Amino acid sequence: MGDATKRLxxxxxxxxxxxxxxxxxxxxxxxxLAQRQSMVFIQSKSAITEKLLSxxxxxxxxxxxxxxxxxxxxxxxxxxxxxxxxxxxxxxxDAHSVELMQFKEQFKSLLHELVRHVSVKIKKHxxxxxxxxxxxxxxxxxxxxxxxxxxxxxxxxxxxxVTSITSKQKPLLSQALTVSTRHQDLKNANLSGRKLTAIRxxxxxxxxxxxxxxxxxxxxxxNQMESNPRRVKEQxxxxxxxLRMAHKAFGDGMLPELESAVYELETKFNGHANGTxxxxxxxxxxxxxxxxxxxxxxxxxxxxxxxxxxxxxxxSSIPRSGKNYFVITNKSHxxxxxxxxxxxxxxxxxxx
Amino acid sequence: xxxxxxxxxxxxxxxxxxxxVENEEQFQQSLADALVxxxxxxxxxxLAKSLPVPTENETSRPRIDLxxxxxxxxxxxxxxxxxxxxxxLDCGYFLGKVCFLVTNARSVSVPxxxxxxxxxxxxxxxxxxxxxxxxxxxxxASAAERLLTILKVAAxxxxxxxxxxxxxxxxxxxxxxIDQPSFD
Numbered sequence: 001m002g003d004a005t006k007r008l009x010x011x012x013x014x015x016x017x018x019x020x021x022x023x024x025x026x027x028x029x030x031x032x033l034a035q036r037q038s039m040v041f042i043q044s045k046s047a048i049t050e051k052l053l054s055x056x057x058x059x060x061x062x063x064x065x066x067x068x069x070x071x072x073x074x075x076x077x078x079x080x081x082x083x084x085x086x087x088x089x090x091x092x093x094d095a096h097s098v099e100l101m102q103f104k105e106q107f108k109s110l111l112h113e114l115v116r117h118v119s120v121k122i123k124k125h126x127x128x129x130x131x132x133x134x135x136x137x138x139x140x141x142x143x144x145x146x147x148x149x150x151x152x153x154x155x156x157x158x159x160x161x162v163t164s165i166t167s168k169q170k171p172l173l174s175q176a177l178t179v180s181t182r183h184q185d186l187k188n189a190n191l192s193g194r195k196l197t198a199i200r201x202x203x204x205x206x207x208x209x210x211x212x213x214x215x216x217x218x219x220x221x222x223n224q225m226e227s228n229p230r231r232v233k234e235q236x237x238x239x240x241x242x243l244r245m246a247h248k249a250f251g252d253g254m255l256p257e258l259e260s261a262v263y264e265l266e267t268k269f270n271g272h273a274n275g276t277x278x279x280x281x282x283x284x285x286x287x288x289x290x291x292x293x294x295x296x297x298x299x300x301x302x303x304x305x306x307x308x309x310x311x312x313x314x315x316s317s318i319p320r321s322g323k324n325y326f327v328i329t330n331k332s333h334x335x336x337x338x339x340x341x342x343x344x345x346x347x348x349x350x351x352x
Numbered sequence: 353x354x355x356x357x358x359x360x361x362x363x364x365x366x367x368x369x370x371x372x373v374e375n376e377e378q379f380q381q382s383l384a385d386a387l388v389x390x391x392x393x394x395x396x397x398x399l400a401k402s403l404p405v406p407t408e409n410e411t412s413r414p415r416i417d418l419x420x421x422x423x424x425x426x427x428x429x430x431x432x433x434x435x436x437x438x439x440x441l442d443c444g445y446f447l448g449k450v451c452f453l454v455t456n457a458r459s460v461s462v463p464x465x466x467x468x469x470x471x472x473x474x475x476x477x478x479x480x481x482x483x484x485x486x487x488x489x490x491x492x493a494s495a496a497e498r499l500l501t502i503l504k505v506a507a508x509x510x511x512x513x514x515x516x517x518x519x520x521x522x523x524x525x526x527x528x529x530i531d532q533p534s535f536d
Contacts (some may be wrong), residue, residue: 228388230388230394230395230396230397231384231385231388231396231397231399232396232397232398232399233398233399233400234371234398234399234400234405234406234409234413235400235401235405235406237406237408238401238406239401305376305377306401
């Protein structure tokens with residue numbers, strides 16, 4: 001049994017919890033009945049590792065089998081590692097009729113053409129997503145299964161989510177994806193996070209959306225009627241206004257659990273205290289990062305509890321445009337820039 | 353700008369009205385539930401985030417017997433909001449009808465200057481200063497009990513005692529060396 005196989009299996013067992021390992025092995029379904037009964041999951045991890053390694057020898061599993069096991073595990077626990085979202089641009093005419101088998105064959109053959117040694121596995125998840133596991137090698141060495149790239153794509157949509165890819169590998173993946181899905185280009189969607197489910201829901205807008213209406217319902221007033229008449233809120237009107245403003249920006253259902261938002265500022269320094277900084281012509285570079293366990297929910301509560309007086313477009317553009325990386329520059333005026341008026345900051349797409 | 357007046361309305365029979373002012377609007381909810389359960393007196397609780405109260409409620413609002421400012425010591429905003437709300441009260445309230453309630457005083461992140469500032473504020477207005485615990489049900493119940501004692505006096509339900517008498521006994525005082533650095 002290969003050294004690579006052993007190492008991959010050991011690393012997989014080390015990184016997963018014992019309960020999770022049990023369910024994953026059951027799903028994988030390559031252990032015989034006798035072997036399954038002989039595995040006792042109450043033991044320590046090292047004992048389980050020994051047992052599994054011996055079963056692996058018995059069944060003569062190769063690195064491909066273990067890669068499949070790892071893929072099943074990652075498909076069930078997608079909320080680990082950093083995921084980056086990409087968007088396919090400029091579809092050709094037949095982009096909407098790309099089928100699964102056609103995509104699979106084309107993608108595999110293209111990638112094998114581009115890279116001499118590469119190992120590709122494609123699986124379809126229950127919710128119509130296509131999961132691709134790529135182990136990269138180069139002209140001289142075998143594919144490295146310890147650093148695989150996972151790609152999730154929803155067929156016939158322009159959304160792609162990728163984890164752990166280097167800058168050298170990205171153009172190869174980009175070319176294979178664009179040709180096999182009949183688009184022209186793969187662009188960065190400026191959205192990244194640790195939870196795949198969250199960034200997928202945000203980008204594909206699969207959470208309760210906000211629809212502008214002229215006649216909003218009176219749910220807040222109804223709640224007030226039911227509560228104790230001896231306990232009265234003095235500023236109920238103001239509170240209802242704040243709640244309405246928060247709901248207008250973020251909706252009133254569950255929000256995807258985004259974890260961070262990064263704003264890169266390239267604006268002129270506008271403070272009054274520091275004269276030397278204000279006189280500089282170059283923009284003041286600064287990065288502001290917001291992190292939270294559930295960023296959108298906390299922003300909504302900031303607005304509804306009155307900590308923030310209005311929801312600025314900086315915050316409301318996160319759910320609206322499905323991004324969490326923004327570059328803010330000053331709007332450039334045609335007239336002279338010697339005047340010290342505060343110019344309006346505007347949000348641009350980031351470079352590339 | 354309408355000031356809240358202590359004596360411009362008639363009281364109702366066996367009723368006491370209390371106004372809880374808190375910037376975070378958290379503790380006032382559980383405290384209001386505990387206060388309303390009192391059986392010997394009908395307690396009406398009004399909740400506000402800050403003063404001034406909106407003028408639309410002027411007609412429906414009963415005469416407020418006690419105004420309680422709830423300050424969370426871990427937040428500077430809470431203290432500043434309470435301080436800013438004080439100027440919307442008529443001066444008649446400061447004769448025993450205002451009380452300060454402080455939560456989270458035992459927290460490690462509280463700077464000592466803030467506690468001193470709250471004490472000085474309470475002493476300046478001759479108001480009682482109560483320290484309460486808001487996280488457990490027992491804490492909320494005991495806070496409600498203490499507030500009810502002061503409320504009953506302020507609403508005139510206790511014979512031979514007025515809130516002015518109580519304020520002389522219960523007001524917060526600062527020790528003369530409060531501005532000197534302490535030994536810990």
